[in-house]
Amino acid sequence: MNQFSGLSPQHWQLEERKDGILILSLERKDTSVNTLCQAVLNELDGLLERMAFAPPKGLIIRSTKKAGFIAGADIAEFAEFDAKGTVLDAISNGQNIFQRIAELPCPTVALIHGHCMGGGTELSLACSARVASDDASTRIGLPEVKLGIYPGWGGSVRLPRLVGAPAAFDMMLTGRALSGKAARAIGLVDAVTAPDLMVNKAVEFIEHGVHRPFKQKATAWLSNSWLARQILPGVLTKQVARKARKAHYPAPYSLIDTWRRSGGMPVRAALKQEGYSVAKLAQGPTARNLTRIFFLMERLKSLGGKEHGISHVHVVGAGVMGGDIAAWCALRGFEVTLQDREMQYIQPALDRAETLFAKKVKDETKRTATRARLQADVAGDGAAKADLIIEAIFENLDAKQTLYATLEATMKPDALLVSNTSSIALDTLGAKLSHPARFAGLHYFNPVAMMPLVEIVRHAGMAAETERRLAAFCRSIDKLPVPVAGTPGFLVNRILAPYMQEAILAFSEGIPGRAIDKAALDFGMPMGPIELVDTVGLDVAASVGKIMAEFHGQTLPDALQVTPGKRGKKDGEGLYKWVDGKAVKPELPKDYKAPDDLQDRLVFALLNEAVSCLHQGVVADAELLDAGVIFGTGFAPFRGGPIEHIKAIGRDAALATLKSLEGKYGARFTPKAGWDAL
Numbered sequence: 001m002n003q004f005s006g007l008s009p010q011h012w013q014l015e016e017r018k019d020g021i022l023i024l025s026l027e028r029k030d031t032s033v034n035t036l037c038q039a040v041l042n043e044l045d046g047l048l049e050r051m052a053f054a055p056p057k058g059l060i061i062r063s064t065k066k067a068g069f070i071a072g073a074d075i076a077e078f079a080e081f082d083a084k085g086t087v088l089d090a091i092s093n094g095q096n097i098f099q100r101i102a103e104l105p106c107p108t109v110a111l112i113h114g115h116c117m118g119g120g121t122e123l124s125l126a127c128s129a130r131v132a133s134d135d136a137s138t139r140i141g142l143p144e145v146k147l148g149i150y151p152g153w154g155g156s157v158r159l160p161r162l163v164g165a166p167a168a169f170d171m172m173l174t175g176r177a178l179s180g181k182a183a184r185a186i187g188l189v190d191a192v193t194a195p196d197l198m199v200n201k202a203v204e205f206i207e208h209g210v211h212r213p214f215k216q217k218a219t220a221w222l223s224n225s226w227l228a229r230q231i232l233p234g235v236l237t238k239q240v241a242r243k244a245r246k247a248h249y250p251a252p253y254s255l256i257d258t259w260r261r262s263g264g265m266p267v268r269a270a271l272k273q274e275g276y277s278v279a280k281l282a283q284g285p286t287a288r289n290l291t292r293i294f295f296l297m298e299r300l301k302s303l304g305g306k307e308h309g310i311s312h313v314h315v316v317g318a319g320v321m322g323g324d325i326a327a328w329c330a331l332r333g334f335e336v337t338l339q340d341r342e343m344q345y346i347q348p349a350l351d352r353a354e355t356l357f358a359k360k361v362k363d364e365t366k367r368t369a370t371r372a373r374l375q376a377d378v379a380g381d382g383a384a385k386a387d388l389i390i391e392a393i394f395e396n397l398d399a400k401q402t403l404y405a406t407l408e409a410t411m412k413p414d415a416l417l418v419s420n421t422s423s424i425a426l427d428t429l430g431a432k433l434s435h436p437a438r439f440a441g442l443h444y445f446n447p448v449a450m451m452p453l454v455e456i457v458r459h460a461g462m463a464a465e466t467e468r469r470l471a472a473f474c475r476s477i478d479k480l481p482v483p484v485a486g487t488p489g490f491l492v493n494r495i496l497a498p499y500m501q502e503a504i505l506a507f508s509e510g511i512p513g514r515a516i517d518k519a520a521l522d523f524g525m526p527m528g529p530i531e532l533v534d535t536v537g538l539d540v541a542a543s544v545g546k547i548m549a550e551f552h553g554q555t556l557p558d559a560l561q562v563t564p565g566k567r568g569k570k571d572g573e574g575l576y577k578w579v580d581g582k583a584v585k586p587e588l589p590k591d592y593k594a595p596d597d598l599q600d601r602l603v604f605a606l607l608n609e610a611v612s613c614l615h616q617g618v619v620a621d622a623e624l625l626d627a628g629v630i631f632g633t634g635f636a637p638f639r640g641g642p643i644e645h646i647k648a649i650g651r652d653a654a655l656a657t658l659k660s661l662e663g664k665y666g667a668r669f670t671p672k673a674g675w676d677a678l
Contacts, residue, residue, distance in 0.1 A: 002054075003050040003051070003053065003054040004047065004050055007046060007047065007050070009043045009046075009047065010029050010039070010043065011026060011027060011028045011029055011039065011040045011043055012024055012025065012026060012027070012040075012043055012044060012047060013025040013027055013064065014047075016056070019057060019203070020056055020057035020058075021056060021057050021058045021059070021060060021203060021206055022051070022056035022057075022058070022059050022060070023060045023062065023199070024044075024047065024059060024060065024061050024062075025061075025062050025063065025064045026040070026061070026062070026063045026064070026065070026069075026070065027063070027064045027065065028040055028065075032065070032067055033065065033067045033068070033071045034063050034065050034067070034068070034069065034070045034071060034120070035070065035071050035072060035073065035074045035075075035119075036070060036072065036073050036074060036094070036119040036120070036123070037073075037074035037077055038074075038077060038090070038093070041093065041094060041097050044097055045096075045097045045100065048097065048100040048101060048104065049100070051104060051106075052100065052103075052104060052105070055104060055105045055106040056106055057106060057206065058106050058107040058108070058109070058202075058203075058206030058207075059101075059104060059106060059107070059108045059109070060108075060109050060110075060111060060199065060202045060203075060206075061101075061108065061109070061110050061111065061123070061124075061127065062110070062111035062113075062198075062199075063111075063113070063114070065114075066114075067114060067115065068113065068114025068115035068116065068137065068138075069110075069111070069112045069113060069114055069115065069116040069120050069124075070115075070116060070117070070119060070120025070123065071115055071117050071118070071120065072117040072118025072119045072120055072143075073094070073118055073119040073153075075147070075291060075294060075295075076295075077090070078090065078282065078291070079291055079295075081282075082282060082283055082288065085283075087279045087282045087283055088275060088276070088279035091152045091153065091275045091278055091279055091282075092275050094119065094122075094152070094153040094154075095152075095153055095154055095271045095274075095275055098122060098123055098125075098126040098153055098154050099126065099154065099267070099268070099271065101123070101126040101127060102126045102127075102154075102267070106206075107128045107129070107205065107206040107209070108126075108127040108128045108129075109127055109128060109129045109130070109131060109202035109205050109206060110123065110124035110127040110129075110130045110131070111131050111133075111198045111199065111202060112124060112130060112131065112132045112133065112138060112140060112180070112189065113132070113133040113135060113137075113138055113195050113198065114133075114135070114137045114138055114139075115137070115138075115139050115177075116132075116138070116139070116140045116141070117139075117140075117141050117142075117143055117177070118141075118142060118143060118144055118151070118155075119153055121140055121141060121142050121151075121155060122142070122151055122153040122154050122155035122158075123153075124140075125154065125155055125158040125159060125162065126154060126158065128205070128210065129190045129191075129202070129205045129210045130183075130188065130189040130190055131189065131190065131191045131192075131193065131198050131201045131202050131205070132180030132183055132184065132189040132191070132192050132193075133180060133192070133193065133194065133195040133198060134180055134181070134192050134193060134194055134195075135180075135195055136179075138179060138180045139177040139178065139179065140177060140178050140179075140180070140183045140188060140189070141171065141175065141176060141177030141178065142155050142159070142171055142172050142175065143175035143177070144172075144175070144251075145172060145173060145174070145175045145251050145252060145255075146175045146290065146294075147287060147290050147291050147294060148249070148250075148251050148281060148282075148284070148286040148287030148288075148289070148290040148291070148638070149251055149278050149281045149282050149287050150172055150251050150252070150254070150255040150277075150278060150281070151172060151274075151278075152274055152275060152277075152278030152279070152282075154267075154271055154274070155172070156168075156172060156255060156258070156259065156274050157262075157267060157270045157271055157274055158267075159171065159172065159188075160220070160223070160224055160259060160263065161220055161224060162187060162188065162220060163186045163187045163188050163216070163219075163220065164186075164187075164216070164219040164220045164222075164223040164224075165223035165224055165228060165232055165259070165263075166223060166232070167186040167187075167188075169232075169236055169255075169256070169259075172255060173236070173239075173240060173252050173255070180192040187212060187213070187216040187220075190205065190210050190212070191205075224263050224264065225264075226264055229259065229260045229263050229264065230260075233256045233257065233259070233260045236256050237253065237256055240252045240253065240256070245524075248286065248524050248636070248638050249286060249638060250281060250284065250286060251281050251286070251287070254277050254280075254281055255277075258273055258274060258277045261273065262274070285638070285648070286638040288640075289637065289638055289639060289640035289644065290637060290638060292640055292644070293627070293630060293637055293640065293641075296623055296626065296627040296630075296641075297480060297627070297631075299623065299624075299627070300480040300481060300482060300627055300631075301475055301480065303468075303471040303475075303481055303483070304467075304468045304469065304470070304471025304472035304473075304474070304475065304481065305468070305471075305472050306472055306475070306476075307469075307472060308469045308470075308472035308473040308476060309387060309414070309469060310334070310387040310388045310416075310469070310473050310476075311334065311335060311387055312334070312335045312336075312337070312382070312385050312386045312387050312388075313326070313329045313334045313335070313336045313337075313386060313387070313388045313389075313390065314336075314337045314339065314377070314380075314382040314383045314385070314386035314388070314389045314390070315329075315336065315337070315338050315339065315389075315390045315392060316339045316340075316380070316383075316389065316390070316391050316392065316393060316403060316407070317339075317340060317391065317392035317393040317394075317420075318338050318339070318340035318345050318346040318348075318349040319345075319349075319392065319393075319394075320446065321392050321420055321444060321446060321448065322338070322340075322349070322390070322392030322393070322420070323338065323346075323348070323349025323350075323352060323353070324349070324352065324353075324356075324444075324446075324447065324448035324449065325390060325392060325420065325444055325448055326338040326349065326353070326374060326390075327349070327352065327353035327356050327357075327374060327448075327449075328356075328448050328449060328477060329477055330353065330370060330371075330373040330374035331356065331357065331360055331361070331370055332476065332477040332478060333373070333476075334373065334477070335373050335375075336373055336374045336375065337375050337376075337377035337381070337382025337383075337385075337386070338350075338374065338375070338376055338377055339377045339378065339379075339380045339382065339383070340378065341378070342378060343376060343378055346376045346378065347376075350374070350376065353371075353374055354371070356449055357370050357371055360449075383407055383410050383411065384410040384411070384412070385412075386411075386412070386415055387412065387414070387415050387416070388415065388416050388418065388473065389407055389411065389415060389416070389417045389418070390418050390419075390420060390442060391403060391404070391407075391417070391418065391419045391420065391421075392419075392420040395421060395422070395423060395424060395543065397424060397428065397429065400419065400421070400424070400429055401429070401431075401432050404417065404429075404430075404432070404433055404439075405432065408433065408434050408435065414438075415438070416438050416439075416440070416466055416469060416470065417433075417438060417439050417440075418439070418440050418441060418442035418470065419439075419440075419441050419442070419457075420441075420442060420443055420444055421441060421443065421457075422443060422490075422493055422544060423488055423489060423493065423543070423544050423547045423548075424488075424547075425459075425486050425487065425488060426439075426440070426441050426457050426458065426459035426462075426486030427459045427460055427461075427486060429441075429459075430459055430461065433461075436459070436461035436462065437461060437462060437463035437466060438463065438466055439459070439461070439462065439466075440456060440457060440458065440459070440462050440466050440467065440470055441455065441456070441457025441458075441459075441486060441490070442454060442455075442456060442457070442470060442474075443455040443457055443490060443492075444479075445492070445632055446536075451631075451632070452478075452479060452480050452631050453479065453480050453482060453492070453628060453631040453632040454474045454479045454480065454481050454482075455481075455482055455483075455484045455490050455491060455492065455628070455632070456470050456471060456474070456481050456482065456483045456484065457484055457485075457486045457490055458483060458484065458485055458486055459486045467483055471483070480627070480631050482619065482624055482627060482628040482631075482632075483619070483620070483624075484618055484619055484628070485616075485617060485618045485619075487551075487616070487618060488547050488548060488551045489544070489547065489548050489551065490618070491613060491618050491619055491625065491628045491629070491632070492628060492629065492632035492633055493544055493548070494548065494551075494609060494613060494618070495606055495609045495610050495613060495629055495633070495642070496606070496633055497544065497545060497548040497609070498548075498605040498606060498608070498609045498668070499529060499602055499603075499605050499606040499609075500529050500532065500533055500541065500545070501545060501548075501549075501605070502529075502601050502602055502605040502668075503516050503520075503528075503529035503530055503533070503602060504529075504530075504533065506598065506601060506602075507530060507575065511594065511595065511598065512586065512588055512592070513528075513530035513531075513575055513576060513585060513586075514585040514586065514587070514588055515588060515592070515594040515598065516528060516529060516530050516598065516602070517529065517530050517531055517585070518594070519594060519598045519599040519602060520599070520602055522599065523599055523602070523603055523636060524635075524636025524637075524638060524639060525633075525634065525635065525636060526634035527634070529602065530575050530576065531576065531583050531585075533568065533574070533575060534568035534569050534574040534575050534576050534578070534583060535568065535569050536568070537567050537568045537569070537570055537574075538562050538566070538567045538568050538574050538575070539562045539567045542561070542562050569581070569583070597660075597661065597664070600657055600661060601661060601665070604654070604657060604658050604661055604669065605668070605669070606635075606642060607642050607645070607646055607654065607658075608658060608669065608671065608672050609672070610625060610629065610642035610643060610646075611642075611643075611646070611671075611672055611674040611675055611678065612672035612673065612674055613625060614643065614674055615672070615673050615674025615677065616673075616674075622641075622643040622644075625641065625642065625643055626640060626641020626642060626643050626644055627641065629641055629642055643678070646678060647678075651675065651678045655671055655675055658671050659671065
């Protein structure tokens, strides 16, 4: 390896085999996960430059990290590049380095074991061939669209030419990761084998070449032809438009358009077009806010660490929430006992659990083991064995406190007791407990399997160790924990209540539900508030709304009066009629025009309450508030959260709008304490 004399790489390890094949192993210094920071890339560039002058027989690129191959680019660095205005330079640098790999005068093979995301996948695409391990941990993806950009180190150029445009866009537009087997099926990797045989397979490819199926090569050529690039973009754009608006999420549209224009160009010319497009997106507000959300998610994941000391979970209350919480915990590896008064109340929860397990666990042996972890427990014997007891019965203070007294008599000394209450103050709930330090709220959101957030609800007597353990537990079940104060509504319901109330008031005034929902969707909400009320159920909305109205000194809107058999989606009729699980929204008259301030009424009711929550310390800071509202309500992610949105439009401009609404609609829009501190 004389050509490398004088180099002392910090992140790459060199090994020259007797057969002349060079193995280059990535071991990024001082981190548990490989990411492609500039130091890693620049070292690689220097090594590749030497190889170009004295090429080995073949090059194998792999990772020595147990966590996986490469997790992608160093996102923190890209945030710095954005601040400095050097994003295009960073993109071009990565493109040029990967192009060096592609132009090496020797075969190159990437060995993919564990996670391979973003820039890691793009590096592998620059190689002659790819070998993936058959391990369940191996996942290969290009998730950049979730950050408001798309693959910019050659991925959007090389992937369509390798596997064909349809399969490539399915990966890039969804950000979905593939197993090794699924990647082999589309031609992304050339072989899947056991981890200890990967080097042997790579050597075989270097010595004998890679022979790809004619069908794959034909599909790749045809789907990138001029004719295909005139037809396919229209189809793809329509598919994207059903899920994301161009004004809100421009990246998918830019990806499709750039491929349409440059898909037939030579690679270097296409890379230049890719670079310009991705750099423009990276410096836009959507990418900045989605990148911020990524860091918020990482912050939530880090709360509490990993050690929680919980292996057995006991859930009391087998209704929709309790049953689904129990099923989710069993899915994530915990022993779970589910208690209710009679088996007839538990069985529906077990049936729903079976549906969840069938969807999430494809291996029958593993599914059987998962099913076995969830046990019906009418007698409640599991409470004495549990490390965590979750109370999820109906919202009645006396009933909950009576249950707590029974549970405390049998609980283990270090077991935690939590309530999934959505509205009752924790200080009130725990007032009669013997051990309030080990009591907290653990508020899940419906549907449990889809909603990522869990609120850890504090109260005056709760121990800090209880909060830490619960945060660690949330992470172990793939949920994002946000610690909140135990005031009525906590964080998410408190902020959401005025928004939904304003929607109901507008509906009561005769504004059509479709128009109200459209105003919210135009802002970027995932579902309109009228449809949301029906989905939650008018009975549930009225129950929470009553508590929040009393808290704010207001009255509940008349439209939230519950009529038997008309509670919303679950009854087939509420504010809308429902058919086959979908809301039937009457068409608006052709000449109908919604009030100009309708969207402001909805959004500023929410923003005003968010400012109040921040001021009153419901959460520790603005970042946690934004994270909680985004992950708990789906608040337009591209806007970065309520407080970030206020910053974007300007505090003074926001206050002016709020005061205008106050003048027109009254005291509910009076700016709450906290605006001056923003």
